[in-house]
Amino acid sequence: MLWTTGLGKFAGGLDPWSQLGCMENEMNRMLSRYAYPTSSEFPAFNVWGTNDQVIVTSEIPGIEPSSIDISVSGTTLTVRGLRDPEQAEKGVSYHRRERWYGKFSKTIELPFTIEAEKVEARFSKGILYITLPRSETEKPRKVKVKSA
Amino acid sequence: MSEVTKEVQDKDRAQVERTRSTNVYTPDVDILEKDDSIIVLADIPGVSESGVDITLEKDVLSIFAKVEPEVPEKHQLLRTEYGIGDYQRSFTISNEIDREKIDATVKNGVLRLVLPKAKAVQTRKITVQAG
Numbered sequence: 613m614l615w616t617t618g619l620g621k622f623a624g625g626l627d628p629w630s631q632l633g634c635m636e637n638e639m640n641r642m643l644s645r646y647a648y649p650t651s652s653e654f655p656a657f658n659v660w661g662t663n664d665q666v667i668v669t670s671e672i673p674g675i676e677p678s679s680i681d682i683s684v685s686g687t688t689l690t691v692r693g694l695r696d697p698e699q700a701e702k703g704v705s706y707h708r709r710e711r712w713y714g715k716f717s718k719t720i721e722l723p724f725t726i727e728a729e730k731v732e733a734r735f736s737k738g739i740l741y742i743t744l745p746r747s748e749t750e751k752p753r754k755v756k757v758k759s760a
Numbered sequence: 761m762s763e764v765t766k767e768v769q770d771k772d773r774a775q776v777e778r779t780r781s782t783n784v785y786t787p788d789v790d791i792l793e794k795d796d797s798i799i800v801l802a803d804i805p806g807v808s809e810s811g812v813d814i815t816l817e818k819d820v821l822s823i824f825a826k827v828e829p830e831v832p833e834k835h836q837l838l839r840t841e842y843g844i845g846d847y848q849r850s851f852t853i854s855n856e857i858d859r860e861k862i863d864a865t866v867k868n869g870v871l872r873l874v875l876p877k878a879k880a881v882q883t884r885k886i887t888v889q890a891g
Contacts, residue, residue, distance in 0.1 A: 634767055637786070656841035660832045667832045671805035671842055673869030698790065698801065707791040711803055723838070738805035738869015739830070 654716045655691075663752075665745040666722055673738030674711075680735065682742060684728045689744065690719040725750045767851055782827065783845030787871075791851070798855060798875040804847045805869035806830070812871055814864055816857065822850040825871065 660667040672680070674695055681692040697713040725747040733742045790801040804812070804825040811826040825847040856878040863874040 637767065657839065658837065658841060659839035660835035661838045662835055666838070667835055669830075669832075671803075671869070673803045673805040674801075675868060677868075698792065698799075701794070703795050705793050707793060707798075709790050710788040711790045711801060712788065720839075735868075736830075737808055737828075737866075738803070741830070 668742045670740045672740055677735040682733055684726050684731050687722050687725050688719055689722055692717045783843050784848050785845050786849055787847040796877055800873040802871040804871050809866040819852050820850055821853050824848050
């Protein structure tokens with residue numbers, strides 16, 4: 613349509629298809645939020661494992677590593693923390709506020725008892741890595757069968 | 761006000777295929793406006809400073825962040841609650857931005873983009889003359 617080209621940057625705003633595209637994008641974002649963290653579900657964990665240990669990774673960007681609290685008890689792992697909002701100064705107006713703020717706490721069940729003393733955690737580029745070795749006493753032992 | 765930073769659905773871009781086969785996610789953002797600048801905060805966990813590519817073409821600001829996935833070796837994935845991939849998002853910025861002074865930093869997986877407004881568009885008071 614020739615007449616829309618004359619409107620410059622407003623041309624996109626009048627095009628119903630681009631509006632629909634924006635709406636779809638927004639919907640996907642909102643829906644993904646329901647499938648993803650609610651306050652009790654945040655943050656999301658990925659769990660990796662071998663027979664001897666599990667590695668739990670979690671995306672929690674913008675958190676000071678020192679504010680993360682990790683506790684292990686038996687087969688459960690609890691991660692707690694806090695993300696502070698950007699300090700509101702005078703004369704600041706928000707156009708968008710989608711990022712998540714506040715306290716979080718999440719507990720998950722692991723496949724075996726953890727050697728709590730040997731748990732290690734590392735925080736890099738907004739991702740938390742927790743390495744949890746399996747308790748020695750619980751590791752399976754091979755039993756040799758003696759022939760009579 | 762929301763006009764200032766409208767999200768762009770770039771139709772042309774959507775049709776261009778990417779060479780990397782990773783997933784692409786829409787990062788959560790906060791956009792705030794101060795008297796002298798616009799600040800964009802985006803959650804991009806797994807991306808280091810060198811992996812961020814920001815372009816401002818005409819009035820379209822595009823953020824692309826390339827993730828460097830750290831996957832534990834010889835481990836089996838037992839539970840997945842989040843996916844790993846690159847981040848991409850575009851906005852139209854209707855304010856005049858001082859392009860030379862755009863500043864981007866990445867800390868703890870959060871991109872902080874400071875777009876200083878050009879001097880000419882910083883608050884101008886217009887007095888109405890009584891006729």
